[in-house]
Amino acid sequence: MTMQHLISRILVESDFSIERVNYPSVENQLSASEQVSEGDFMLFGSCQKPGIDNHCLAVFLKTIPMEFVTKHISAYYITLRTYLGERLTQSMIRNLSLIVCLQQENSALYDARVLEIEEDPFDFKKYVLVYTKSDVEELQHAWETSESDLIPYLNHYLHEDGSFTSYKQQTAPSTYGLVTRLFIKIPFIKLEVKERAFEDLQAVIRGHLGDNLTIMLDRLLKASPDDILKNLREMEGEQP
Secondary structure, three states, X not given: OOHHHHHHHHHHHOOEEEEEEOOOHHHHOOOHHHOOEOOOOEEEEEEOOOOOOOEEEEEEEOOOOOOHHHXXXXXXXXXXXXXXXXXXXXXXXXXXXXEEEEEOOOHHHHHHHHHHHHOOOOOOEEEEEEEOHHHHHHHHXXXXXXXXXXXXXXXXXXXXXXXXXXXHOOOOOOHHHHHHHHHXXXXXXXOOOOOOXXXXXHHHHHHHHHHHHHHHXXXXXXXXXXXXXXXHHHHOOOOO
């Protein structure tokens, strides 16, 4: 599975129609070593839910050139306008999001460029989804064994305690990191909010202490500050 297939599946499960749009001529004029696109086409999606006017253009890149904001984004936009022709409306333009899917190996190299793209105020909303090839492959393997649709699986994975615990202990890119970025960077994915009661912290602490330490804790909680100081001095062999 590629990121292109992943985004396609998310669009379908979100009730979007999908159209393939060829990359603009600015891409076609580059040599193979200069190509910035990942995949053969862009994806244009339109929400089919009644009363919802939501559209997106997903592009798939393997690098972001210095002139991306000033040159490439405009080229993608013009290409989409030309492709849509008379179907393009002002409402469609106002509700269009550009999702830039960037495959890379070191996300730190692109932090400044990501901000430059997302904070650019012109034309339409922009989101940059940074990922690694191994992240997508691991997510594919985990999802294919779940026998679930993709978006429900992403929600399940996001809320799974073990996944989050493992993510906190890692410094390298991970599947959990990719899942969180999908929810952050793709505005139409529905996040299921799950409510859970907080555990009784006191009961958890007592359960870990055991009987002897629990008895000691109870005594300390009942003792006055003077009694605690007196006991500490006695433990240190001092006279009160």
